[in-house]
Amino acid sequence: MKPLYDELKQELKRKNINMSFQRLKVLEYLTDNRCHPTVDMIYTALHEDIPTLSKTTVYNTLKLLVEAGLVKVIVGESETRYDIDTQDHGHFICESCGAIYDFSIDLDLLANSDLNHFQINDKSVYFKGICKGCLKNKGKGK
Amino acid sequence: MKPLYDELKQELKRKNINMSFQRLKVLEYLTDNRCHPTVDMIYTALHEDIPTLSKTTVYNTLKLLVEAGLVKVIVGESETRYDIDTQDHGHFICESCGAIYDFSIDLDLLANSDLNHFQINDKSVYFKGICKGCLKNKGKGK
């Protein structure tokens, strides 16, 4: 039913990270909402169910998940966004509506001799522009 | 002697952007210092020659240059960094010393059908990890 969610829970157990209620809820939100949410989006949504939730906890949890390699960070806008999908893919950021679209890439193609003897921990590809939907709306004179 | 600098000045003239003393100095700093400087680095350096310089002016000028397409933004750290080199290349950010290294890439290899009918204005590739120098120092037990 929620295979990824359960896999992640096991992964956390393997890394000796305690699975508190709040942490599980953040993880659950990320697996259910693949919109690359901000801290505020996660906090606002979860706060309805968990009135005592603190935004600091959301920050702490995300930091933990990122350090554990279970979540990736998306930078470039005013608010940091978070992605539960750690498989190789690029992000297209729409400069008009702010939506982030995933697209497939083969990072191996970027292998580079300039970086011999460098330890590469992370690779990110960002495209920016106007998404299909916003282009269509603009055409309508909006 | 300063071919790139002169080219950029002409480019600005072509775009009807006035070349004030402050703007030229920022441009000059960027062409002379290819370390992908922060606003603060630019401000601090120029402030010695131009004691009246305001940090706001540095921000304004960089915004202008970025919008004109003459400078590219590098995100991902606490402070935004700026790059006068607008040719295709990737950035390796050292998580230890903070240095940014350029490396060559062929962005055409990332062409992607997932983004058909999207208007792509900008492509960025960031690698993160530990640079050669920091790896060497770590080996020495530093």
Add this chain to the structure above:
DNA sequence: GTACCAATTTGTAATGATTACAATGTTGTA
């Protein structure tokens, strides 16, 4: 040279995401 307008610069204040920190609460264990 002077008057005028627009563009530019400047400094200060506001914004807002993120972090630091200390107090409180929770959990598991002997």
Add this chain to the structure above:
DNA sequence: TACAACATTGTAATCATTACAAATTGGTAC
């Protein structure tokens, strides 16, 4: 039950960036 380690919470601080209004500059027409 007692204790220690870990989590959570809320508030306050940080700090890069932006907003804004006043002062300055530069060019143009007279």
